[in-house]
Amino acid sequence: MNSSTQGNSNMHNTQAFRVLRAAAAFLFLAGPSVSPIRGADVVITSENKGAETIALGFVDFKCAKGDANSLPFTPGAVISWDLDFSGRFKVKSAAQFDSASKGAFKAEGALAYVRGEYTLDGDNFTLNCELIDIDSQERILGKKYSGKKADLRQSAHKFSDELTYQLFGEKGIAQSRIAYVNKRGGNKEISVMDYDGANVTEITKNKSINLMPCWVDGKNKVLYTSYAGGQPQFYLKDFESGKNGVYFMSKGMNTSPSWNKMDKEIAYASTLDGNTELYRRAFPDGKPQRLTFFGSIETSPSWSPNGYEIVFISDRGGKPMVYVMDRDGSNMRAITHDGDYYGSPSWSPKGDRIAFTAMDEGNNMNIMTLSPDGKDPAKLTTQAGSNENPSWSPDGRHIVFMSTRTGSPEIFMMNADGSNQKRISFSGGNYMPKWSDY
Amino acid sequence: MNLKHWTLMGLGALAIIGCSKPPPPAPKAEPEPPKMERPEPPRAAEPPKVDEEALRRQRIQARIAEVFKPIYFAYDQSTLSAEGQSTLQEIGKLMKEVPEITARVEGHSDERGSNDYNLALGERRAKSVNDYLASYGIQATRLSTISYGEEKPAVEGHDEASWSKNRRVEFTTTF
Numbered sequence: 220m221n222s223s224t225q226g227n228s229n230m231h232n233t234q235a236f237r238v239l240r241a242a243a244a245f246l247f248l249a250g251p252s253v254s255p256i257r258g259a260d261v262v263i264t265s266e267n268k269g270a271e272t273i274a275l276g277f278v279d280f281k282c283a284k285g286d287a288n289s290l291p292f293t294p295g296a297v298i299s300w301d302l303d304f305s306g307r308f309k310v311k312s313a314a315q316f317d318s319a320s321k322g323a324f325k326a327e328g329a330l331a332y333v334r335g336e337y338t339l340d341g342d343n344f345t346l347n348c349e350l351i352d353i354d355s356q357e358r359i360l361g362k363k364y365s366g367k368k369a370d371l372r373q374s375a376h377k378f379s380d381e382l383t384y385q386l387f388g389e390k391g392i393a394q395s396r397i398a399y400v401n402k403r404g405g406n407k408e409i410s411v412m413d414y415d416g417a418n419v420t421e422i423t424k425n426k427s428i429n430l431m432p433c434w435v436d437g438k439n440k441v442l443y444t445s446y447a448g449g450q451p452q453f454y455l456k457d458f459e460s461g462k463n464g465v466y467f468m469s470k471g472m473n474t475s476p477s478w479n480k481m482d483k484e485i486a487y488a489s490t491l492d493g494n495t496e497l498y499r500r501a502f503p504d505g506k507p508q509r510l511t512f513f514g515s516i517e518t519s520p521s522w523s524p525n526g527y528e529i530v531f532i533s534d535r536g537g538k539p540m541v542y543v544m545d546r547d548g549s550n551m552r553a554i555t556h557d558g559d560y561y562g563s564p565s566w567s568p569k570g571d572r573i574a575f576t577a578m579d580e581g582n583n584m585n586i587m588t589l590s591p592d593g594k595d596p597a598k599l600t601t602q603a604g605s606n607e608n609p610s611w612s613p614d615g616r617h618i619v620f621m622s623t624r625t626g627s628p629e630i631f632m633m634n635a636d637g638s639n640q641k642r643i644s645f646s647g648g649n650y651m652p653k654w655s656d657y
Numbered sequence: 658m659n660l661k662h663w664t665l666m667g668l669g670a671l672a673i674i675g676c677s678k679p680p681p682p683a684p685k686a687e688p689e690p691p692k693m694e695r696p697e698p699p700r701a702a703e704p705p706k707v708d709e710e711a712l713r714r715q716r717i718q719a720r721i722a723e724v725f726k727p728i729y730f731a732y733d734q735s736t737l738s739a740e741g742q743s744t745l746q747e748i749g750k751l752m753k754e755v756p757e758i759t760a761r762v763e764g765h766s767d768e769r770g771s772n773d774y775n776l777a778l779g780e781r782r783a784k785s786v787n788d789y790l791a792s793y794g795i796q797a798t799r800l801s802t803i804s805y806g807e808e809k810p811a812v813e814g815h816d817e818a819s820w821s822k823n824r825r826v827e828f829t830t831t832f
Contacts, residue, residue, distance in 0.1 A: 407808060428805070428808050428809070430772065430808065431772070431773070446805075449803075450803060451776070451803075451804070472776070472780065472803070472804060474773065474776050474777075475773045475776075488773065488776075488777065490780055493784075494781075494784075495776075495777035495780055495781070516774060516777040516778065516781065517777075518773045518774055518776070518777045519771065519773040519774065532771070532773065532774055534774075538733075539770070539771075539774050560733075560770055562770055562771025562773065562774050563771045563772075563773065576771060578769070578770065582769050584770070584771070607771060607772075608771075608772070650772075651772065
């Protein structure tokens with residue numbers, strides 16, 4: 220990344236910052252089960268179940284130099300989208316800060332507002348973002364970014380993450396990415412995009428079938444299954460070296476990789492020994508260790524965030540059900556017991572929920588979550604069409620998935636409780652999304 | 658993709674060698690000229706022999722196209738139906754007759770359910786066909802399996818009529 224941050228002038232000792240920070244810390248610690256409390260200075264609203272928000276004013280960013288129309292976006296709109304999507308902020312926008320917008324911000328309960336300006340000069344940009352105390356007009360937080368124009372969008376996302384970190388003490392997801400499968404010219408290729416749907420990059424162009432992308436080693440690599448060499452085998456795209464090719468070959472087919480970032484290893488499904496069974500293997504090099512021996516279909520592994528357990532699909536009981544086992548294959552137990560067909564389990568990075576798909580009477584899949592002990596089911600999608608392949612945001616607050624509700628398969632996102640469902644791809648034939656690490 | 662897809666897949670070898678020409682000629686007319694030229698043995702006998710081999714190949718390719726039909730399956734099943742078994746017996750018979758034929762057994766599923774599970778289901782279907790042919794006496798070296806799961810439908814469609822054509826095993830043969 221070429222952009223740099225300068226002139227960091229945080230003023231943590233202002234009254235407004237202390238109040239905002241206290242409000243955020245309260246939300247963070249209290250969680251959704253505590254009912255919202257309204258104090259004189261602290262405003263907490265509860266728009267969605269389990270998603271309390273802090274109100275913020277937002278003033279359109281000004282282009283101080285250069286041609287704003289030379290960009291397909293404005294940095295302000297990028298930041299505003301991030302803050303709104305995060306579910307942490309309730310954003311009230313205005314064209315400028317004046318007595319009218321001040322009143323509107325305060326009516327929403329905002330104590331501060333975001334403003335900024337940017338310059339465009341040839342290939343270069345500067346971006347200046349600020350959080351301002353509505354009453355005192357003090358600057359609570361200020362960040363300056365500069366670099367090549369191609370990185371301006373990324374710098375805007377950086378500021379969004381900075382706000383989230385400063386106010387909530389948690390990492391934001393605005394710089395995360397989505398890997399997915401894209402039907403191109405009758406083939407199935409891997410693409411990657413920013414989490415807001417921008418910056419689509421084609422990872423494969425081999426005119427074959429490429430499936431099941433899986434982020435490995437943070438955002439540095441994508442592992443996927445490709446038929447480019449005939450049999451479905453693992454390929455690896457390394458964004459640092461630029462290399463893209465066979466990761467390893469073995470007998471049979473290798474599919475459904477899942478990354479364990481605690482121990483740097485993958486779990487996957489393979490027909491190495493004949494039947495589709497689960498294996499794990501140290502990354503980048505290691506011997507495959509077989510975990511299942513039932514002769515039924517075992518597939519779709521997903522690691523628990525602590526690396527101790529794996530959730531997966533098995534049809535050993537006759538129907539595909541969700542099972543959990545320890546990392547060595549011991550202590551297996553089903554966590555779904557009724558229903559006909561379950562698929563694609565994905566363990567939340569917070570550890571508290573498992574998302575998966577369940578088939579309904581109309582042969583469509585819908586996304587559900589369950590606690591790892593099989594209790595407290597929640598159905599997140601009920602729209603027409605099939606909703607498949609759930610994958611969690613790195614902070615566990617959102618889920619990306621594929622839905623056919625608009626006709627063709629497209630990538631959608633929602634909050635972890637199913638609220639705020641948003642379409643983020645529009646080109647048609649997009650599926651199997653996987654959310655990267657931070 | 659449409660109904661023709663499986664035909665193209667199944668006829669792999671024939672599509673390349675045979676399809677550009679008209680359908681295999683009736684075997685009556687051709688053999689006669691060689692008979693006429695019998696009296697002079699060495700030189701003249703050579704070209705007709707090549708023709709005979711070409712004819713044999715054409716005949717076998719036509720038989721391959723006829724016999725290597727897709728095998729269809731019930732929803733979420735890999736068990737062979739009676740019809741599937743009789744198709745496989747025909748295939749086994751031809752493979753025994755013509756030892757040069759090798760077959761790639763390709764398992765597919767319909768679009769319902771999850772992609773991961775469907776890949777495994779396609780593999781299980783391919784294996785079930787592979788095992789049947791093996792028990793019929795076809796050597797393992799002449800067979801290979803692959804699964805495409807739901808990723809290569811024969812028919813694009815979202816109803817039982819389409820699904821039933823997509824739950825299948827197809828063959829790509831070499832000869």
